[in-house]
Amino acid sequence: MLTLTILVPLIGALAILYVNEDRCRKVACVLGAIPLLLLIIAWIGFDTGAGAPVFQWVESYPWIPSLGVGWRMGVDGIALAIATMSALLFVATIAWPAETQGRPRQYYAWFLFLEAVSLGVFLTLDLLLFYVFFDLSLVGLFFLIGRWGHGDAQRAALKFFVYTFAGSLAMLLAIIALVLTTDPVTFDMRELIARQPLAGMDVRGALVLLGFVIGLGIKTPFVPLHTWLPPAHVDAPGPASAILAGVLLKMGTYGLIRIPFSMMSATFARYAFALGIVAVVSILWGALVAMAQRDLKRRIAYTSVNHMGYSLLGIAAAGALVGGGEQAARQMALTGATVEMVAHGLITGSLFLICGVFWQRGREYDLQTYGGLAQVAPRLTGFAVLASFASLGLPGLAGFVAELQIFVGTFGVYPWLAAIGLVGILITAALFLQMLQQLFFGELPARWSDFSDLGRVETRLLAVLAVLVVVIGIYPVWLLTLINSTTAVLTGGP
């Protein structure tokens, strides 16, 4: 069933090249929604009870057995939550009325391809397959940015591809060095988690961890590996930006949990404090630099650095000790980190779609040129305000649930880091409020007097995302049960 989740959009990406141009979008929506349905079914059928297996819906077929590589699929609570969020975001971005510049078939084909490989990253249980999907997601986004972007899109696409490819190759070396310690060589994640092959190897363990941190860190991205992110976001089309922030960045933090955190927990624990410091730097740096941006999209791009910093902080705190010490706090931090990924996907996905609205209507991202849009575009204002408040962590919305757990959990392990990190929330609050004020309130400049409000489709899509943000904020139990079933095991709890 998880295999179908990947194959349907993948084959759909080829098939849609032969569909009538007018019907492309509808067909793509249907094909893109099938994985979402399948994942919801998987969610319903997922056993969260105590003693249930960690990985469920497991499928396994041989691919290159002599290298220990197979087509292995399966999910735990973390993967399922993130994959389902990703599939939802894909449906929203595919359905979004985009400017396809006369090439709808190729546009939707690349989107479906990207959906297939992105879900593959979250659903696979084979380390090499993880790398395969991880790399292919770069190819998909390269073409989407380069062909349908604006401004200096080619350059941004090139920088994005080369920079992140460097990261994934660093990860490939780490993967090889990790699996070569097993005999016979296997890329099976469950085997690797069970065997902890690097336990007791100090130097090799540290080097492998460094490879993973660089590789996944570029993707997340942490400061100072984030410099590819702003140009890629600014020049990408709105929906591609939403996918980049909402789905691709999660591969970094998800990979950290799945690979170094689980497969080499002793080494990870030794360097967890250093990662925590990197996280706090990312939180503060991302927030401060975002505050200084006049460009709407750049500002939101930098808040992603800030938010992924929260997630990283939670992961670092959760991995700080091996075994059962401070288990409750660490589990809470890890759950928070995962909820942050889900929440950030939904919230920042909406924010980037909203940025796309500004570009479509105004061809302008400069905050200073806007003002008073609340008068002409009330619906747009409403969604932007909700998403911004969620992003800055207002109680009752999804961001709060995540950040509360991260910080409460981290206080139990690294109280000082948590205290410093809290400053980041203050700064983000300031920068979002200032942004909202600039865009929607004050005097309406004459050139925007005919700024049209959201269309019907746009409103509905944003509404779906907004409803989820509110639901997770008010009644998160259904999500937390799923995630906790896995984080409890990962942090050595009962």
Add this chain to the structure above:
Amino acid sequence: MPIGDVLPEISVLVSAVVLLLAASFMRQQDHWRLAIGALASLFAAAVLCALQLGEPARLTFAGVWALDGASIWARLLILATTAICVALTPEWLRSDRRHGEYYAMLLLAALGAMLLAGAADLLQLVMAVLLSSVTGYTLAAYHRAWPLSVEAGMKYFLVGALTNTLLMIGVTLLFGLFGSTDYAQIAKAATDAPQIMALIGLTLVVVGVAFKLAAVPAHTWMPDVSEGAPPPAAAFLTVAPKIGAAIALARLVTIFPADVVAWRPLVATLAVATMTIGNLGALGQSDVRRLLGWSSISQSGYALMAVTAVGLNAQAIPALLFFLGAYAAANLAAFAAVTQLRGRTNLADYRGLATARPGIAAVLVVSFLSLVGIPPLGGFVGKLALFVTTIEAGYAWLAVIAVINTVVSLVYYLRVLGPVYFGDLDGPVPVLGGWAQKALYLATLLTIGLGILAEPLWSELGRVMLLP
């Protein structure tokens, strides 16, 4: 004499002679039929070669000729490469007065490459290098009325003459040191060799083989040949001699014990220099054929990684062969695309190609991404195998340098793919014809197939041996 052991080679040689005679008696416009003849003879040779797979690995002809998995697979690969290059030719040389002779020359060049792969004796190695070189010069300069082609042939020849001389000096030195040119004999005598002299002799021979591999320091001919030779010939010259030379090099260096003659640092240095210089040369190119030439140099550097690790673990030779196969498929696909585009070479002329010729644009994407090593294409499995074998051999730093180089290489491949997909078309894009198109898609399918269906070949190569 065990004639049966060289039946594939004999059949290629005889076919070359027959094709040459036939070409002189046939009307020029019928010469395309000789392509079918060449394909048939290559197929026959491949069957004969494959039949040797079942036999135990051994040295024949008094030890000068190795019949082991490495040589058989390399020769099969060379035959397949030649077949694709033959298919690229008929339309390209349609109006050439010497169309028919080309196939004879190509078969002889393939024979030279095959002899390289099997050489287990220094003099046999010299003969193979010379045969492969002499025919190579001719192929490169085949458009003798076109200055660039003649220039390519000339440069190829000058570098070749120099390195062939060095090769022979090296062979003389080694012969003087060990009293034999036979690899097995040298291996026995090498344990108590005068280290410095042996290293000097070996280095000279390695330079001679590096010329065929287009590796540093004998790489400078490659970009010119790639640009000036007829594209079907360039496709051949960037692939087939390399396959033979890589195996010849691996066979040569392993006869020396690594603790007596320090050849591993030597090969590792060449690997680093070759991949780095090739990539840096490709970065600034605005000529696609030259760019492919430089990229082909850097790919030789990656192949040398596996040679560095030969003898340290069992996967080195399988990794080398798999990498060469994946490289051959991807590079042939790229050159087939250039051929099908009638030799279009200026980067600016590739703008908007995806609009006019989506199929060829897709082929370029597949072949370039495979050369970079993006999964799940053949090049990825090849590079993965290389990384695994070098890291396992304790040469992790070499793998790190290769990774940095791979990132750099992505830049220039994308510099071609960018305009192809994101640029605007100006002017019509004429193509060559059906033969080239079939070769194009065959090479592309092989590139994809080697990645997705890697298992059968990989497990087969896992049993390969390298003699002596």
